[in-house]
Amino acid sequence: MTQFFTFETLTWPEVAELPRDTPLVLPLGNGYDAEKVAEALSHPPKIGMLPPIPYGWPGSGIEVPEKRLGELLANLLDSLRDDGFSHVIGLAPPGVFQPNRRMFHGALISLPPRPQPVNSLPDPRQGEEPPVLVVPIGHTEQHGHHLPLNTDSLIIQTIAQKAVEIADQPARTLPVFPYGVSTHRTAFAGTLNTGGRAFEKFWLATIDHLVWRGFDRFYLISGHGGSCSFLVNIIKYAGERHTRIFAATTWLHTSDRIGMESLKAHRRSNTGGMGHAGELETAMVLHLRPDLVHMDRCVDEIDFIATDSYFMDWAEGGVLVANPPWDDDTKTGAYGAGSLATSENGKTWLAAAAREKADHISQIHEQQRRREARRIRGFGRWGKILAAGIDRSGTSG
Numbered sequence: 443m444t445q446f447f448t449f450e451t452l453t454w455p456e457v458a459e460l461p462r463d464t465p466l467v468l469p470l471g472n473g474y475d476a477e478k479v480a481e482a483l484s485h486p487p488k489i490g491m492l493p494p495i496p497y498g499w500p501g502s503g504i505e506v507p508e509k510r511l512g513e514l515l516a517n518l519l520d521s522l523r524d525d526g527f528s529h530v531i532g533l534a535p536p537g538v539f540q541p542n543r544r545m546f547h548g549a550l551i552s553l554p555p556r557p558q559p560v561n562s563l564p565d566p567r568q569g570e571e572p573p574v575l576v577v578p579i580g581h582t583e584q585h586g587h588h589l590p591l592n593t594d595s596l597i598i599q600t601i602a603q604k605a606v607e608i609a610d611q612p613a614r615t616l617p618v619f620p621y622g623v624s625t626h627r628t629a630f631a632g633t634l635n636t637g638g639r640a641f642e643k644f645w646l647a648t649i650d651h652l653v654w655r656g657f658d659r660f661y662l663i664s665g666h667g668g669s670c671s672f673l674v675n676i677i678k679y680a681g682e683r684h685t686r687i688f689a690a691t692t693w694l695h696t697s698d699r700i701g702m703e704s705l706k707a708h709r710r711s712n713t714g715g716m717g718h719a720g721e722l723e724t725a726m727v728l729h730l731r732p733d734l735v736h737m738d739r740c741v742d743e744i745d746f747i748a749t750d751s752y753f754m755d756w757a758e759g760g761v762l763v764a765n766p767p768w769d770d771d772t773k774t775g776a777y778g779a780g781s782l783a784t785s786e787n788g789k790t791w792l793a794a795a796a797r798e799k800a801d802h803i804s805q806i807h808e809q810q811r812r813r814e815a816r817r818i819r820g821f822g823r824w825g826k827i828l829a830a831g832i833d834r835s836g837t838s839g
Contacts, residue, residue, distance in 0.1 A: 444480040449490040450592035454584035457632035462526045468492040469533040473555035493620035506647035517637040566656035573612035574659040578602035581622040581666035583633040586719035586776030588740040595620045598665030605799035611807045622669035626768035630775045660689040688810040696795040697757035704794035711779040714744040717754035720778015729788030740780045746771045
């Protein structure tokens with residue numbers, strides 16, 4: 443009988459030890475019959491299931507052009523092949539990608555899942571003010587010897603949900619998207635990579651779809667630092683393409699005034715202790731999923747090659763932007779002092795991060811309201827634009 447395991451809850455040394463002929467399956471959505479998956483793969487002893495891609499395909503509730511999703515999915519599968527896995531498979535609903543199977547090297551199976559579309563979003567054209575759509579983007583990547591691969595997804599999903607709950611302005615959150623960009627992925631096993639260009643094109647297409655549905659306020663938030671510069675590009679492209687929306691992003695979380703004040707008040711580590719899989723992320727996962735944290739394996743690494751303008755410590759990274767090899771600075775994949783983390787601090791910092799994001803939601807609403815009021819009054823060039831019949835997304839009506 444085939445044993446299934448969840449890839450995202452492993453640590454990178456556990457991925458490194460997996461036999462390279464272990465089948466790894468990346469599904470579009472949930473609800474597939476495990477027995478049918480095993481049957482399609484000829485009943486191997488073990489199958490690893492990767493985090494499902496929650497939307498993007500026909501019937502998911504949020505659709506993008508198949509090419510855009512396909513490029514992203516192909517890059518993820520190739521990440522695993524680059525790690526030496528020989529049996530990497532995409533799993534899609536019937537009909538999806540049928541004409542384009544070659545981009546997956548033939549490694550695509552189709553099975554009918556139970557319907558699970560992202561169907562909880564309101565219709566923003568039905569009277570009420572459109573909500574801010576909070577879009578949490580995590581990742582599946584190594585976090586040292588002691589934290590699971592889904593650390594970034596766990597953290598940013600929780601922050602997004604809590605922020606929407608406590609926000610004093612309308613807001614909704616999409617399901618967490620569990621993949622981002624890792625340009626350092628070859629250094630340690632288990633790190634996936636969507637590819638920067640494919641990531642940008644996928645998210646631009648997603649915003650295009652949501653703008654077409656009438657949404658005009660977006661907050662893309664990342665639990666993974668490697669995606670942040672690409673999210674800035676996406677926001678800039680989206681703002682240029684859709685001139686009557688307000689789309690924003692930030693550098694990670696717990697990084698504005700509310701979060702930074704909380705970090706400074708409670709942290710036990712010095713500068714360098716919160717880079718990656720350090721005190722902050724370890725504390726948060728200790729609070730959220732202590733069963734997935736292996737503190738007995740935690741190794742503190744703070745010997746980052748630092749200068750005044752380039753160093754590693756969460757939001758405080760200096761003004762220099764660079765991307766040297768990851769394994770110049772760490773032997774275990776961690777940057778920081780994870781051993782100093784406590785669940786109590788994790789709870790405190792998650793709450794601060796949620797308050798920070800809720801404050802940003804309010805600011806996004808205020809920005810959009812005030813800007814729309816100016817546009818409607820014909821401020822600057824808007825008088826001519828509106829007279830020419832431009833709709834709310836910035837395209838000709």
